[in-house]
Amino acid sequence: MKQRLRTVKSFSLLSYYGKTMHSKAFRSVLVLGVFGLFSINAVAASLEQAKQLHDRITGVPASETTLQNMAALLDDSKPIDAAYLAMETPAFYSTTLKLFATPWTNIDQDIFAPLNDYSATVIGAVRDDVDFRDILQADMVYVGKNSLNLPGYNRNNNDHYQALEDQFIDLKDGLERTTQSSVNGLPADATAGVLTSRAAAKEFFYLGTNRAMFRFTLMNHLCTDLEPLKDNTRPTDRIRQDVSRSPGGDSRLFINNCSSCHSGMDPLAQAFAYYEYEFNRDQDPTGEAGAIAYNTSGQTDPATGTRVQGKYHINSTSFPFGYATPNDKWNNYWREGPNQKLGWDNSLSGQGSGAKSLGQELANSNAFAQCQVKKVFKTVCLRDAESQADIAQISATTASFKQNSYQLKRVFAEVGNYCMGE
Numbered sequence: 001m002k003q004r005l006r007t008v009k010s011f012s013l014l015s016y017y018g019k020t021m022h023s024k025a026f027r028s029v030l031v032l033g034v035f036g037l038f039s040i041n042a043v044a045a046s047l048e049q050a051k052q053l054h055d056r057i058t059g060v061p062a063s064e065t066t067l068q069n070m071a072a073l074l075d076d077s078k079p080i081d082a083a084y085l086a087m088e089t090p091a092f093y094s095t096t097l098k099l100f101a102t103p104w105t106n107i108d109q110d111i112f113a114p115l116n117d118y119s120a121t122v123i124g125a126v127r128d129d130v131d132f133r134d135i136l137q138a139d140m141v142y143v144g145k146n147s148l149n150l151p152g153y154n155r156n157n158n159d160h161y162q163a164l165e166d167q168f169i170d171l172k173d174g175l176e177r178t179t180q181s182s183v184n185g186l187p188a189d190a191t192a193g194v195l196t197s198r199a200a201a202k203e204f205f206y207l208g209t210n211r212a213m214f215r216f217t218l219m220n221h222l223c224t225d226l227e228p229l230k231d232n233t234r235p236t237d238r239i240r241q242d243v244s245r246s247p248g249g250d251s252r253l254f255i256n257n258c259s260s261c262h263s264g265m266d267p268l269a270q271a272f273a274y275y276e277y278e279f280n281r282d283q284d285p286t287g288e289a290g291a292i293a294y295n296t297s298g299q300t301d302p303a304t305g306t307r308v309q310g311k312y313h314i315n316s317t318s319f320p321f322g323y324a325t326p327n328d329k330w331n332n333y334w335r336e337g338p339n340q341k342l343g344w345d346n347s348l349s350g351q352g353s354g355a356k357s358l359g360q361e362l363a364n365s366n367a368f369a370q371c372q373v374k375k376v377f378k379t380v381c382l383r384d385a386e387s388q389a390d391i392a393q394i395s396a397t398t399a400s401f402k403q404n405s406y407q408l409k410r411v412f413a414e415v416g417n418y419c420m421g422e
Contacts, residue, residue, distance in 0.1 A: 046071035053079075053086055053420040056380045057412055060091040083413030093171040097123045100379050104220040105199045107212070115161045116199035117141050117153070124175045125408075132372060132406040136221065136359030139191040141180040148174060153183045155198060155291040190294050192355035196275070201292035205277035209242065209311050214269040221362060222342065223371035230260035234333045238267035241322035242315035264334045266323065271330040271358035273308045329353050332361060342367040369406070370398045376411045381419035393418050 050070035054062040062070065066085065073082040086092070101122035103109040113119075124142030125135055134140065144150045144164045151159045164174065181188040186196060194200055195217060204213035219225055232255060239262040247253045279290025295307040303310030304325075312325040332350040334342065343366025344350065352358065362368055373394050378384055385391050397414045404410045 046074050049074055049420055050082060053083060053416050054089070056420055057083060057086045057096065057416045058089045058091045059095050060089065062086070062089070079417040080410070080413045083416045084409065086416070087409055087412065088172075090170045090172045093123055093127060094168075096379065097126055098171070100375065104194075104216075106203050107216065114158060115165045116158050116197070117143075117161060118194045118197040118199035120161055120164070120171070120175060121194055121197060123171055124177055127172060127175070127409075128177065129405075129407045129409060132401075132408050133360075133363035133368070135193040136195055136217075136363040136368075137356050138193050139179045139181050139188045140177055140193060141183060141197065142175045142177055143183070144169060144174055145176050155184045156289050158198070184292060186292065186294050187296060189356060190274070190296075190354060192359040195355050195359055196292060198292055201275070201277045202287055202290060205272070205275055205292065206287055206290075207277075207311075209240075209269075209314065210272040210275065210309070211265060211269045213272050213275075214265060217362065221371060222365065222367040223374055224342075224367065226261045226265060229264065229334065229339050230257075231264060231334070231337050231339055232256060232260040233337050234259075234263035236263050238270070238323050238331070238333075239263060240266055240312065241320060241324060242318050243322060244318045245322075264332075264339065267331045267333055268358065269330075270312075270325055271328055271352070271355050273312050273325050273328040275355065276309045276311065327353070330358055343370075366398075369401050370394065372408060373398045373401055373411055373415070376408070376415050377419075380412060380415045 047067060050067050051062065053074075054067065054070060066089070070082040070085050073079070073085065098115065098119060099111050101119040102111050102113050102115075104122070105116055105118040106113045120142045121140065122135060124130075125132060125140075130138075130140075141153075143153050144160060148164075148167075148169060150163045150167075153160045164171070179188070180186060180191045180193075180196065184196075184198060190196065195213065200213065204210075204216050206212075215226055218229075236259050239259065243254070243258055243262050243266075245251060245254045247258065274295040276293045276295075277287060277290050278293040279287035284290065295301060295309065297307070299307055301308060301310050304313050306326060308325050308327065316322075316324070330352060332344065334340070335344050335350045344361070345364035348361055348364060350361065352361065374385070377390070377394060377397075381390075385394055393415070397411055397418075400414060401407075401411050
C-alpha cells in the first residue's frame with residue numbers, strides 16, 4: 001500500500017511540475033519515459049511468447065541467443081520462422097518427435113519403446129520436410145550415418161537403432177535416408193514406408209491374420225479404430241473363411257457385428273497377403289530375432305499353393321464357403337456408404353495390389369491429413385481440441401498441411417503459434 005501511495009504521489013508531482021513549469025525539456029523526458037516503459041513491456045512480452053513457443057515445441061529451455069532471435073522474429077511478424085528456429089533445437093528430434101512417433105510402432109502404444117526403423121523414419125521424414133504421405137508408400141528408411149560406426153542395419157534385430165539411442169546420438173544430425181529395399185531384402189515395389197519396416201512387421205504381422213497391420217494403420221494414421229467405421233450395408237463377398245457366419249449359433253451376431261467390420265476390412269487387408277514376420281517359434285517365441293518376409297513372384301506357400309501366406313487360409317473350416325484369398329488385390333468398399341466421411345481421393349481408383357498402393361490410398365485421404373494435425377495439436381498443446389476455436393484451427397492447419405506439400409514441420413509451427421499463449 002505504501003509503495004502504491006509513493007507511486008501515485010510521484011505521478012502527481014510529475015503532473016504538477018509539468019503543468020506549472022511548462023518545461024519542454026521536462027515534457028520530453030516524461031514522454032520518453034512513458035514510451036520507454038511501453039517498449040520494455042513489449043520486449044518482455046515477445047520474450048515470454050518466444051519462451052512459450054520454444055517450450056511447447058521442444059520441451060526444453062531455449063538458449064538466450066535462440067530466445068532473443070525468436071523474439072525478434074515474432075516482433076517482425078514472422079511467427080512461422082520463429083517456430084522453425086525452435087525446431088533447430090536437437091531436443092525437437094530426440095524427444096518431441098520420438099515420443100510423437102514411438103506409440104505407433106507397438107501394439108501397446110508405449111511411448112517409451114526403443115527407437116527403431118519405424119520411429120527413426122518418421123523423425124527423418126519430418127526433419128527433411130519429406131511429403132509425409134510417403135511414410136505409407138515410399139521405398140525409404142532412415143538409418144544412422146556410416147561415420148557413426150554403429151552396428152549395421154540388420155533385418156533380424158534392432159541393434160542398429162538401440163546403439164543410436166544408447167550412445168545418445170543427436171538424431172537431428174545423425175540420421176540419413178536410404179532405400180528400404182537395399183537393407184531388408186524386399187523388392188522396391190513391395191515397400192510401403194513404415195508399413196513394411198521391421199518394427200511394424202514384428203508387431204503387426206506377428207502371427208495372427210495380418211488384419212492387425214490394417215487396424216493399427218487406421219489407428220495410427222487415420223485416427224480411428226474399426227468400431228466407428230462399422231457398416232453392415234457393404235457386400236460380404238470378401239470376408240474370409242475364418243469368420244463364422246453364425247457365431248455361437250446366432251447368425252444375427254454376424255449380420256449386425258462381424259460383417260459390419262469385416263466387409264470393409266478384409267478386402268483392404270488383402271493388400272498384405274504376401275507378407276509375414278518369420279521367426280523361430282520354439283527358440284524365440286516373442287520374435288526378437290525375426291525378420292519381415294515377402295513371397296515374390298514364383299514363390300508359393302505350402303499351405304495355399306500360391307504366393308498368399310498360409311495365415312490367410314487358417315481356420316478355413318469356420319465357414320468353408322467364405323472368401324479364400326487368391327492374391328494381394330485389394331478393394332476399398334468404404335468409398336461408398338457412411339465411410340465416405342474419411343475423405344477418399346477421387347483421383348485414385350480405390351483398388352490395387354499390395355501394400356504400396358494401399359498406403360497411397362490411405363495417405364491421400366482427408367482423414368490422414370487431419371489425423372496428423374490432431375496428433376501434433378495434442379503433442380504441442382498438451383490436450384485434445386476443446387473448443388470451436390480449436391476445431392477451426394485444426395481445420396485451417398489441415399488445409400495448410402495439404403497446400404504446403406504435407407510438410408509436418410509446418411504443422412508444428414502453426415499449432416505451436418496457436419497454443420503458445422495459453
